[in-house]
Amino acid sequence: MKTIVIVGGGITGLSTAYYLNKQLKQDGTAARIVLVEASEQLGGKIRTVHRDGYIMESGADSIVARKTNMAPLLEELELQGDIVYNETGKSYLFADGELKLIPQDAIFGIPMSVQSLATSTLVSAEGKVEALKDLYTPNERFTKQDSIGHFLEAFLGKELVEKQIAPVLSGVYSGDLYELTLASTMPYLLDYKNEHGSIIQGLDANRAKFQSGGNKKFYSFRDGLSTIIDRMEERLAGAVEFRKSTKVTSIDRLSPDSEQGQYRITLSDSSETIDADYVVLSTLSAAAQSMLHSQKLNESFNQLRNSSLISIYIAFDVSDDHLPKDGTGFITADDSELRCDACTWTSRKWAHTSSSKQLLMRLFYKSSGSVYAKLINQPEEELLQVARQDVMRATGIEAEPLHWTVTKWDNTMPNYHIRHPQLVAELEKGMEEQYPGILLAGCSYYGVGIPDCVANGEQTAQRIAARMAQPIH
Secondary structure, eight states, X not given: OEEEEEEOOBHHHHHHHXXXXXXXXXXXXXXXXXXXXXXXXXXXXXXXXXETTEEEESSOOOEETTOTTHHHHHHHXXXXXXXXXXXXXXXXXXETTEEEEOOSSEETTEESSHHHHHHOSSSOHHHHHHHGGGGTOOOSSOOTTSBHHHHHHHHHOHHHIIIIIHHHHHHHHTSOGGGSBSTTSOTHHHHHHHHHSOHHHXXXXXXXXXXXXXXXXEEEETTOTHHHHHHHHHHHBTTEEEEOSOOEEEEEEOOTTOSSOSEEEEETTSSOEEEESEEEEOSXXXXXXXHHOOHHHHHHHTTOXXXXXXXXXXXXXXXXGGSOTTEEEEEEOTTOSOSOSEEEOHHXXXXXXXXXXXXXXXXXXXXXXXXXXXXXXXXXXHHHHXXXXXXXXXXXXXXXXXXXEEEEEEEEEEEOOTTHHHHHHHHHHHHHHHOTTEEEOSHHHHOSSHHHHHHHHHHHHHHHHHHHHSOOO
């Protein structure tokens, strides 16, 4: 009987285990599946905290609704009845000392119509005129491997990109727009430019794709995102061996004629090993790199980038009527007096997160911000005071917190720069040459959103199942 070891119990690792177990059952193939997780609980960056009627997500807070690959999984897990959608969609930019509405007829700050551009309060008249060159300037040089920042600036102008688009888009993708490719962010923008001659007109012609479902662009679950992690773990009980609070310290290749498998997995206490025929490394790239000890692969691993994030939740015993009507939060302009990069008015955006309907906020401090280096080593109590000052400056709320929680995600947020696809291709080739039977998986390589991670887990499972089904020569 073959043994498959999955290292990493985040959503990618769990999805790999789930789909692999499902496929092997369909094939009538018996196998031992072991999932090893370093922390005491599964989920990775999906981690829900419950406190006195408040629901707080320490990591990811939602699933993108337009990624339809999640639907079959949620049906199989019988979670359709637990789905909750975001309530409203108005977002603000804190600039020039005040909250300014980001045009609603826009995608990540990119206007979907000339009227949207004309009515923006974030860009000067000169900046709007400059952006109109998108309507008559053809694309003669950009490909999907080029920088999205340079692409947008070439056709929409520097001011619109800097003041309206970059704060939104950089926040979503946690990186510098000029180091992110179109392919890894919004590849369809190039298609629209080439097909319609204009980014704005292309978005306008395809607005139905972005407006389907109204404001229901994101969803979670009634008891928080950890619901999907808990349900998958329940369904896999008995079929998968879960080894929590356990680290993998090394992976060694066995001799080709070994009857115990291809690789020996040494666990953290060094007193136990597992011999595996296939291994899935669904960890962050740095962890995979440390297990493999390959000088050749290190050249590519070392060029992958990660960013960092501090997340601070604050619950107040005040009504959210203090906030702008129908707003869900704000993004901070680069030249702002605030230290946070963004703030979500969680109880507004997600009604299920506050049973008392009192105010719950989440503030984000990213490593791309100028103050992050000063904040990362501060005690949590001092970080709370920083967050309270930002709340007061942006909204005027000075109330004492009822609850608060701080989470630091240090160097754990993958950042897809221009060379990312090439580096992943190099790693895939190197793994096949040096470590056949070991597959890299997860957000360090193939997409950071939950649907992308689930899709990657399913693809990884299918690859292993296909290899196991091949006849032995």
